[in-house]
Amino acid sequence: MTVGTHPASAEPVLEVRGLTTELRLEDGPVRAVDGVSFSVPAGSTLGVVGESGCGKSLTALSVMRLVPEPPARIVAGEVRLRGVDLLSLPEARMREVRGRSLGMVFQEPMTSLNPVHTVGEQLAEGPRLHLGESRRRARERAVELLRTVGIPAPEERVDAYPHQLSGGMRQRVMIAMALACDPSLLIADEPTTALDVTVQAQILELLKRLQAERYMAVLLITHDLGVVAGQCDTVAVMYAGKVVEYAPVRELFAHPAHPYTAGLLRSIPSWDAARGGSAEGARPRLRAIPGMVPSLRQLPTGCAFRERCERAVDRCAQVAPALEVKRGAQLAACHHPVPTS
Amino acid sequence: MTAPLIQVRDLKVHFPVRRGLLGRPRGWVRAVDGVDFDVARGETLGVVGESGCGKSTLGRALLQLVDITHGSVRFDGQELVGLSPRRVRPLRRRMQLVFQDPFASLNPRMTVRDILSEPFVIHGLSRGAERELHGLLDVLGLPKDALERFPHEFSGGQRQRIGIARAIALRPELVVADEPLSALDVSIQAQIVNLLVELQRDRGLTYVFIAHDLKVVEYLSTRVAVMYLGRIVELAPARRLSQGARHPYTRALLSAVPVPDPTHPRTRQVLPGEPPSPMSPPGGCAFHPRCPQATERCRRESPPLYPVASGHSVACFLAEGDALGSTQASSLAGGSGVLAQPSSPG
Incomplete structure (x- = not known):
């Protein structure tokens, strides 16, 4: 490549x-x-x-x-x-x-969090398992993490269950979990x-x-x-x-x-x-x-986009274009790239 | 100016929250809580x-698909609230709904022919329907053999075309579209937006276009109503919105939309907190707990919609000083309805 x-x-x-x-x-x-x-x-x-x-x-x-x-x-x-x-x-x-x-954050925090464990338990799991932390230290870390991701009253929220939090708060908890072991x-x-x-x-x-x-x-x-x-x-x-x-x-x-x-x-x-456009609906x-x-x-055959492409040329049907430098640091997989205007 | 197609006055829709199926209501969700506006024909x-x-809920209330708690909805001059289902039915032909999810809103066991014929059958218009069906496919850019196929054979974009075809089959005057684009990919959204614009032009449709995507709403709309916790906080011509928004919530919404331009200055105003529950909205202005400009007054009083320019009104005390004359104000804002505390529905 x-x-x-x-x-x-x-x-x-x-x-x-x-x-x-x-x-x-x-x-x-x-x-x-x-x-x-x-x-x-x-x-x-x-x-x-x-x-x-x-x-x-x-x-x-x-x-x-x-x-x-x-x-x-x-x-x-x-x-x-x-x-x-x-x-x-x-x-x-x-x-x-x-x-x-690796830290991972997914789209739907409700399905990624375990509904039967408190936020604190879930946050502590990673550090206890992977960093060998004590229960108490892991809990302290959970509170710190909740504070880091901007959850108000983290000392109380650490004992909340996911359903007690709003969508935005749950996503913050997901992010806190992803960060728990300091991923690169x-x-x-x-x-x-x-x-x-x-x-x-x-x-x-x-x-x-x-x-x-x-x-x-x-x-x-x-x-x-x-x-x-x-x-x-x-x-x-x-x-x-x-x-x-x-x-x-x-x-x-x-x-x-x-x-x-x-x-x-x-x-x-x-x-x-x-x-x-005009107010009368004559929008571009x-x-x-x-x-x-x-x-x-x-x-x-060839380029997967060619049937929808206004710039397609004959070659696009024959050879799949490789990803290569088009200008500067910009790479594209295209036989007939858009010129700079 | 001709009479508006839709006139809404002090509309309230409150849903009971019960424990169990028949329990006494524990509280009320004030989904729509005192809303006034008109929609002109063709806008x-x-x-x-x-x-x-x-x-x-507001969109469904316009079509009488939810129980109205209070207020008035007039369609072409006729009051819909309190009308018996039998009397509503002939009017239904003239107003239709397009749903968000083109996967859930089409019956998977019906062919496209059955789906599109149904409106004609329901309204006793089966004669001549066949020719109309072919015309519809053509207008909506669906393949000719689509009629004998089932919804699952189509892509999301095509399914939404089928949903739109069903809505416009009986040539309605009003189409309420509830998030019709949010299940679709960007490149397909643009196709559907263009289709909606064409249909409006060719058939003189009036749209109520409900969406969370400000960019699309601004592009498609003549005027935009911004809602927060059951109320309209700002109503403005679409072209004024991005530059002339007055309500702090509208401004925050606009500034929160990610701009597809990496050189755009990062002056994003991040609003603290999240919208509170419509079951127990804060007193005074419902937005005050998140508002960067809230004053003591906002905690106590709920601001009415102040008209600040032609077709532009704002429910915020900050706009009070710029409000047009008070007689104009009360007639445009629909009297005291916006101020009234919600009474317990019964």
Whole structure:
């Protein structure tokens, strides 16, 4: 693969090379994650963005070796966390890595928290198991963690059950749990998608502050380009299991190279587009991407995006484009990239 | 100006909270708690707010799909509140609902033909329905063979097209769309937004568009109503919203929306806390516990909607000084209804 360590970055905490995960369906296997490569340095956030079914969540699960097996199976690639190849670790060692070095935050805090244990018990589990802390020390740490993530009256909330907390508070507890053993990598899969916009703003601010304080590497999975713009340093755009564009966030938004990225950005109704229209309803049409994401079982030959692409050329039907440098630090998998305007 | 298609005055919808099926109510959820507005023919009124603000209940109340506790809803001049179901039915043809979840709102055992024919059958209009059906497929960009297929054979975007087709089949005047885009991917959302705009243009539809996504609401709407805990806190022309919002809650909402531009200055105003329960809303202005500009008065009194410009009113004491004349104010805000303390419904 042509993805090198990003020029601006120090040594990566996480390095993923050619990661390939198959889904074994009744009518044969499909590659839901197909040769994905990226790296995340300490103190940096990589956003993985794409629409449903693009493979972004399965990529995160593959990094953690938590893919539901069967039907999913990691069939190729390397996942290095601080140089250690996670894919070759025995499961017992992997469990330790998950507990100590990886923090995970998922979309729905209610289903990720155990309803029959108090917040404090769940927060103490990691440190007791992985750091060998005493019950009392772990409880003190739980209170500290709740305070760190901005939960008011942490000495009382430590004894609350998840259902006694609001959605925003539960997500804060999830983040506290993820941080309990001081991980070097935080993986957050749509951490704010289930939250209201004012609460989302709180959680995003919290994640930023914690990352800066702890100099963590963050892998942020999201469908929201607004969240990407505000949180990420580097972005990987996925389509049909592949990374189609990989670029520093400013470059990506200023001049997307892949027509799919450009199409996604144009699909967002902008304040400007709304103001440009008249009150009578003569708004400028949104420039939607035509068609829909193809089924992984029936991908077109060559580039998976070509049937929806306004820039497709003959070559796109024949050869699948490789992810390669288009300009500066910007990589795209495209035979006919969007020129800078 | 012609008479509004919808007129809502001091509308309240309170739901009882019971212990057990037949127990006495332990309390009331004031889902909608004193709301006034008009919707003109051919306009789109956007309704935004966070979960639990009452926006979905408001949409259902307009179509008489929930029991109204208090107040008035007029459709084309006719009072709907208190009308018997038999008298409501002929009016139903003229007002329709599009649901959020295109996976849950279509019967999986019915073909698209059955789903789309049902409105015609219910209203005794089966004759000529077949031709209408083909026209609908065409307008909505669905494939010709769609009629004989089942909902599960379609993608989310196509299913939402089927839901919209069902809603507009009988050529209604009003369509209430409740979060019609939130289950869809970004690129598909844009297709549906364009479709909604086209349908409105070609069929003269009036929309009440309920969503939590401010960007889409601002894009689609003529005017936007911002709700917080069962009340409208600001009602403004969509084009004024992003620059001219006056209510501290509207401003906080606007500033909380993640902007898809990494060079955008990070001046996000983060609102503390979360919306309180509509079962026990705070006294005074319901927003005061989270409001950065709350004063002593906000804890005691609930502000009425002050009209501050044409088509723009704000329920905040900060806007009191800029309010238009008091006679105008009382007529626009619907009298004392907004101020009244909710009485226990009975």
